[in-house]
Amino acid sequence: MRSDSPILRVVARFAVPLTLLVAVQIFFQGHNYPGGGFIAGVLATAAGVMYLLAFGTQRLARVAWWRLSIVGLGIAVLNGFVPLLRGRAYLDNVTLHFGTLHLPTATFFDLGVLLIVIGTLMTIFVELSLERR
Amino acid sequence: MPDSGALLLTALALPFAAAAAVVVLGDRLRLRSGWLLLAAAAGSCALLASLAASLDAAAPLLVRLEWLPAIDVALAFRADGFGLFFALLVSGVGVLVVAYSLGYLGADDADRARRYYAALAVFMGAMIGIALSDDLLVLFVFWELTSVSSFLLIGHHFEDDDARAGALTALQVTALGGLVMLVGFLLVGQVAGTYSLSRITADPALVARLLDSPLGTWALLCILVGAFTKSAQVPFHFWLPRAMVAPTPISAYLHAATMVKAGVFLVGRLLPVFGESPLWLPVLVAVGGTSMLLGAYQATREVDLKAILARTTGSILGLLFLLYGIGAAQQDALQMLSHALYKGALFLVAGIVDHWAHTRDLRKLGGLRRALPLPFAACVLAALSMGGIAPLLGFVAKESVYGAVLYGAALADLPTLRLGVLAACVAASALMAATAYRFTAGIFLGAGARAAEHGGAHGAAAPEAGGMLWLSPLILALGCVGFGLAAGTDAAAHAAALLSSVGGGGLELSPLPHLGAPLAATAVTLALAALIHWQRQPLAALGDRLHVDVSAAALWQRGLAGIVRVGEAFSQRWENGSLRWYLAGTLLTFPLATLYAFARLGLSNDTIVIALDETPWYGVLFCLLLAAGALAAVRARNRLAAALASTASGFLVAMLYVVYRSPDILLTQILIETVSTIFLLLVLVHLPQFASRDQRAGGGLTRATVATAVGLTATVLMLLALSPALRAPDSIGTQPGGLLSLALAEGGGANAVNVIIVDIRALDTSGEVAVLVVVGLIVYGLLRTRRGWT
Numbered sequence: 001m002r003s004d005s006p007i008l009r010v011v012a013r014f015a016v017p018l019t020l021l022v023a024v025q026i027f028f029q030g031h032n033y034p035g036g037g038f039i040a041g042v043l044a045t046a047a048g049v050m051y052l053l054a055f056g057t058q059r060l061a062r063v064a065w066w067r068l069s070i071v072g073l074g075i076a077v078l079n080g081f082v083p084l085l086r087g088r089a090y091l092d093n094v095t096l097h098f099g100t101l102h103l104p105t106a107t108f109f110d111l112g113v114l115l116i117v118i119g120t121l122m123t124i125f126v127e128l129s130l131e132r133r
Numbered sequence: 134m135p136d137s138g139a140l141l142l143t144a145l146a147l148p149f150a151a152a153a154a155v156v157v158l159g160d161r162l163r164l165r166s167g168w169l170l171l172a173a174a175a176g177s178c179a180l181l182a183s184l185a186a187s188l189d190a191a192a193p194l195l196v197r198l199e200w201l202p203a204i205d206v207a208l209a210f211r212a213d214g215f216g217l218f219f220a221l222l223v224s225g226v227g228v229l230v231v232a233y234s235l236g237y238l239g240a241d242d243a244d245r246a247r248r249y250y251a252a253l254a255v256f257m258g259a260m261i262g263i264a265l266s267d268d269l270l271v272l273f274v275f276w277e278l279t280s281v282s283s284f285l286l287i288g289h290h291f292e293d294d295d296a297r298a299g300a301l302t303a304l305q306v307t308a309l310g311g312l313v314m315l316v317g318f319l320l321v322g323q324v325a326g327t328y329s330l331s332r333i334t335a336d337p338a339l340v341a342r343l344l345d346s347p348l349g350t351w352a353l354l355c356i357l358v359g360a361f362t363k364s365a366q367v368p369f370h371f372w373l374p375r376a377m378v379a380p381t382p383i384s385a386y387l388h389a390a391t392m393v394k395a396g397v398f399l400v401g402r403l404l405p406v407f408g409e410s411p412l413w414l415p416v417l418v419a420v421g422g423t424s425m426l427l428g429a430y431q432a433t434r435e436v437d438l439k440a441i442l443a444r445t446t447g448s449i450l451g452l453l454f455l456l457y458g459i460g461a462a463q464q465d466a467l468q469m470l471s472h473a474l475y476k477g478a479l480f481l482v483a484g485i486v487d488h489w490a491h492t493r494d495l496r497k498l499g500g501l502r503r504a505l506p507l508p509f510a511a512c513v514l515a516a517l518s519m520g521g522i523a524p525l526l527g528f529v530a531k532e533s534v535y536g537a538v539l540y541g542a543a544l545a546d547l548p549t550l551r552l553g554v555l556a557a558c559v560a561a562s563a564l565m566a567a568t569a570y571r572f573t574a575g576i577f578l579g580a581g582a583r584a585a586e587h588g589g590a591h592g593a594a595a596p597e598a599g600g601m602l603w604l605s606p607l608i609l610a611l612g613c614v615g616f617g618l619a620a621g622t623d624a625a626a627h628a629a630a631l632l633s634s635v636g637g638g639g640l641e642l643s644p645l646p647h648l649g650a651p652l653a654a655t656a657v658t659l660a661l662a663a664l665i666h667w668q669r670q671p672l673a674a675l676g677d678r679l680h681v682d683v684s685a686a687a688l689w690q691r692g693l694a695g696i697v698r699v700g701e702a703f704s705q706r707w708e709n710g711s712l713r714w715y716l717a718g719t720l721l722t723f724p725l726a727t728l729y730a731f732a733r734l735g736l737s738n739d740t741i742v743i744a745l746d747e748t749p750w751y752g753v754l755f756c757l758l759l760a761a762g763a764l765a766a767v768r769a770r771n772r773l774a775a776a777l778a779s780t781a782s783g784f785l786v787a788m789l790y791v792v793y794r795s796p797d798i799l800l801t802q803i804l805i806e807t808v809s810t811i812f813l814l815l816v817l818v819h820l821p822q823f824a825s826r827d828q829r830a831g832g833g834l835t836r837a838t839v840a841t842a843v844g845l846t847a848t849v850l851m852l853l854a855l856s857p858a859l860r861a862p863d864s865i866g867t868q869p870g871g872l873l874s875l876a877l878a879e880g881g882g883a884n885a886v887n888v889i890i891v892d893i894r895a896l897d898t899s900g901e902v903a904v905l906v907v908v909g910l911i912v913y914g915l916l917r918t919r920r921g922w923t
Contacts, residue, residue: 026800034886036795042804049811066913069906076899093892105891109899114893116902120909121808127916128815 005054012054019047027114037110041117048122057129065126069119076112079105137184138196141212141648144180144220145265147173148227148258159247159691166250167235174231174257178224181261185217190631195267195331200831211267218466218632219398224393226477226609229258230386233481233605235548237382242289249289255384256282260391263398269318269328272399273311276363279395280307283387287379287411299375303685305693306362306372314399315360320352321406323783330718334405344410352408356399357416361801364396364450366424377439381484384439389446393470397453400764401465402553404457414543417458418550422557424451429564433571433665434676438483439492445519445565446476452561456534459516459554460543464533466632467642471530472614478515479572481606482508484665486660488574502577507603509577512609516573518617520566520662521655524616531658533642534558535651573628617644699767700702713836724846731849752792759785767840772820774887776813780806797886 023043030036052060082105085091095104150174162169164301184194191211200208212220212633233254238246259282262275281304288300322328323341324346333339360366365373373393377384388391400417428448435441449472453465485508486501487493501511518527532674538558539546622744629642631909646652665672755854762782769775783806790799890898 004415019576028326030887032884034800034884036884037802037891039801042801044806049808053811066909069909072155073903073906090896097266104892109895110887110891112332113898113902116373116905120905123909123911124816125812127913128812130920131819131916132708132920 001127011055012050016051016054017049019050020044023047027110029111031104031107037113038117041114042121044114044118045121045125048118049125052125052129059128060122061130062125063122065119065122067119069123072112072115072117072119075115076109079108079112082097082108092130135842137187137194139195139211140180140184141196141210144224145210145258147177147180148254152254152258155251155423159251162246163245164235164238167238167694170250170254170257171228171235173232173254173712174227177257177261178221178228181217181221181224182213185214185221185632188212188214188217188631190214194212196269197555198631199887200271205322205329207268208268208271209267209329209330209331210271211331215466215634216264216630217400219394219469220261222394222469222473223260223264224470227388229477229605229608230382230390230481230809231578233385233484233602234382235381236602237380238485238820245289248285249380252282252285253386255894256286256387256392262397264394267330269321270332273315273318276395277308277311277313279392280304280311283307283376283383283392284385285384289380289383290378293378296378299372299378302689303372303376306369306689310359310369312360313355313362317352317355317357317359317564319564320348320355324348324352329857330402330406340406340409343406349407349743350410350412353403353410353412353589354640356403357420360396360399360454361420362396363399363746364393364455365447366396366420366451367427368685368688370424370428370447371684371689374435374440374443375686377437377443381439381480381487384443385477385480385484386593388443389480390473393446394453394473395687397450397465397469400457401462404462404634408460408462414458414460418554419651421451421454421458422554423455424448425455425561426451427558429561429568430676432568433564433669433792434673436495436739438486438495438498438572438576439465440481441495441568442476442483444478444801445568447471448561450556451474452534455558456537459538460542461534461537461678462635463630463633464530464537465522465634467533467629471526471613474609475515475518478511478606478609478836479519479613480612481602481609482512482515482576485602485606494586498576499579500577501775505577505603505608506837507607511603511606511610512577512614513571513677515606516569518610518613519569521562521658524614524617526620527614528646528655529620529642529644531562531655532651534562535654536641540648541655552650555654559661563656563665566662567669570662571669620644621873653654681770705784717835720843727850728848731853749792752789755785755792759789772817774819776810780810780813783809814853823837850855 023040026035026043027037027040028035030040048060080090083094084090086094088094092106093106095102097103143910151170154169155162158169159166190213191218191317195212198208200206231250234249236254242249256279259275259278263272266275268274284304287303288296290296292299318328321333321343324343325333327333333343343352362369362372365371373388376388379387385408386605425448428444428446428451428819432441432444432448435444446535449468453468456465456468458463485495485505486498489774490498491499492498514525518525521527521531535555535558538551538555541551544554616625619631621644626642646655759782762778762785766775766778766782769778784801787799787802787806790796790802
């Protein structure tokens with residue numbers, strides 16, 4: 001699938017990286033402002049789909065997106081064991097301190113959600129667009 | 134002296150460790166994998182023997198590792214006399230069987246040696262687990278493990294249709310029985326409040342509660358079904374002869390010495406709990422007696438060596454159940470040992486004969502005594518023990534049976550039943566003795582048959598058939614002699630009582646005949662056996678004439694086919710592939726379930742707390758546009774228009790979130806609408822023309838009704854969402870302990886929605902994202918499969 005519209009391609013050249021940047025922003029602000037892993041994942045997928053529509057399926061079809069979702073699930077599940085090292089319950093939140101940077105383990109869980117959303121949705125979109133008409 | 138609890142756990146873990154080692158190293162070791170298992174089995178046996186040597190009957194060793202304390206399930210093991218006896222039997226015969234397997238598995242089996250020894254090791258560990266488990270649920274786990282590993286072992290020659298069918302039947306019957314047994318265990322747990330056998334038996338109040346409760350009766354019946362299926366009792370006896378497709382050492386181990394005795398063992402374990410139940414005697418005597426007679430009779434009609442042995446095994450197991458039924462539990466260990474020794478030996482001899490002559494058909498065999506002298510000796514000894522000839526262990530066991538039947542206290546008030554049981558035992562023993570003679574004479578005596586000569590020529594070229602194969606059956610057969618001769622000593626009587634399921638004394642054993650009623654019964658038995666053998670041809674003709682064509686196996690197959698038919702009919706009716714049908718089912722569930730919930734909570738109009746007059750004018754405008762969009766979607770002539778109209782509605786809903794100032798959901802809604810519209814467009818091109826079919830009269834009305842019901846329900850649900858009746862007042866909100874305050878305090882985030890999703894309710898979320906991953910994989914698999922994995 002590849003669009004014949006030059007307008008879409010020109011717009012997509014700017015809009016795709018911009019959307020991805022916004023997705024990153026939304027992911028990190030999710031703790032205190034509207035956002036989070038799920039929405040960021042959907043937004044990133046929207047960027048991916050725009051790329052798909054404008055430039056065709058070829059390059060994106062080379063990525064095994066379903067693996068991304070497995071990796072995400074692995075991160076989310078394994079992250080749950082980190083609190084156990086500190087004697088807390090499975091999936092309890094623990095804040096890790098690296099110098100001045102404070103990372104709650106929930107962030108990694110959210111990262112897992114993000115990867116799962118991207119992986120699953122992109123799998124579906126790429127596979128659907130590969131279907132013959 | 135190391136901790137005996139650790140010894141017990143090591144004895145249990147050794148076979149499993151061997152299984153793991155075989156799986157890892159089996160590719161390289163191939164046939165030599167057996168040595169690993171041999172070492173593990175010998176180690177296990179030695180540890181168990183040391184535990185048995187220091188056994189204290191009054192206070193057996195208990196090891197308890199907490200597993201699921203919330204429902205009182207623990208990895209609890211108990212090394213009392215009976216458990217240790219059974220575990221020793223399993224590991225001891227296991228050593229001999231593995232040693233035999235080392236010679237039995239030839240070069241043809243090198244590729245399967247890993248599978249064989251790994252499954253055998255798991256089986257051995259699971260059997261030891263059954264013997265030592267104190268917790269009913271742990272026992273169940275080991276029980277099912279034996280079913281699964283025996284399935285692999287029976288199906289060793291899986292290229293053979295019969296082997297697969299036999300393995301499958303064994304698995305189906307024993308697994309079904311195991312599930313019924315689990316129900317029984319759960320009922321016991323419900324009534325007694327614990328799954329620990331030792332706690333139940335130690336507390337007379339719990340035992341009384343189990344006996345008085347109707348659930349306790351059902352529990353007993355369910356557990357007995359499990360025991361009867363495992364031990365191949367009527368009407369589940371048919372799987373055992375079919376399982377004879379297994380390699381012969383497996384048959385000797387699983388189907389003579391150990392696994393089929395698990396059912397008997399379980400009943401012995403339950404004796405202190407259910408022994409006083411009014412059902413105990415009638416059920417066990419009826420099923421055990423029937424199986425005993427039927428098995429002994431059917432054995433006389435078989436010509437396949439292993440089938441003969443399988444039938445007699447079913448018969449002996451029936452006798453063991455019968456003995457439990459009439460309260461003669463002191464001798465269970467004696468009977469099990471006696472049977473394991475001679476039947477194990479006979480099976481292993483049958484394996485040697487099969488290996489040597491390449492047939493197991495008794496009609497084609499004969500005169501092998503010169504060719505196979507050592508197996509001949511083992512067979513004679515074992516057959517003498519089976520026939521109950523003094524001074525072998527079989528004689529001691531048989532005399533004990535007659536003694537128990539003649540003088541047992543449980544039958545004191547039932548003289549007719551005592552007579553009937555005695556007659557049945559004599560008849561079964563006579564048939565068994567005649568079969569033992571027919572088996573031995575048919576293989577080894579008489580003139581050499583054609584197959585034997587062929588085997589002689591072949592045997593010279595097949596050295597593996599000689600090897601050390603004769604060693605294991607000879608040891609087992611000599612065991613019949615040794616234990617028999619030792620039976621008269623005080624130590625033997627002491628051990629037999631200590632190792633039985635009820636303990637205590639009351640067992641007088643002697644390898645020598647002494648005058649009395651039991652001896653008279655034995656004499657009658659042997660006379661009858663001689664008569665049966667002498668008149669075998671008229672009897673066989675009579676049997677042919679009386680043959681009734683009722684087969685439990687055929688009934689079982691019919692039942693299985695019935696299950697499949699019901700399943701197919703169900704699928705055709707309910708899973709008919711119509712998207713509308715599925716959708717209607719899903720959608721209708723929603724209003725019906727909601728109606729039920731409303732009825733239970735007593736919700737009504739009065740509990741609506743939303744005041745519609747607070748809505749600003751532009752909110753109303755959005756709502757009207759929304760309705761127009763929905764209407765357009767319904768009236769659309771093609772799918773594309775419908776998709777666009779519903780997208781428009783979605784964005785209008787997003788505008789409503791602006792009205793109610795919830796940016797989080799607004800963002801989500803807009804993104805989801807965007808992505809799902811593109812998704813729809815990608816899918817739509819593959820769907821057939823809109824409404825091309827199913828335009829029959831009334832279809833529209835039905836759909837409108839379903840749609841209206843769903844819409845109304847959704848509306849009412851939203852109106853009631855804030856009603857205090859629908860939620861516990863303190864769970865949400867900013868007050869201390871509410872979710873919103875928890876979000877900031879524990880999750881450390883100001884975005885309460887997100888913190889709830891990724892932290893406070895993270896477990897729910899991980900379940901949901903796992904579903905998402907699975908859905909993605911399914912889509913991938915379905916579409917790729919359709920395209921052919923290009």
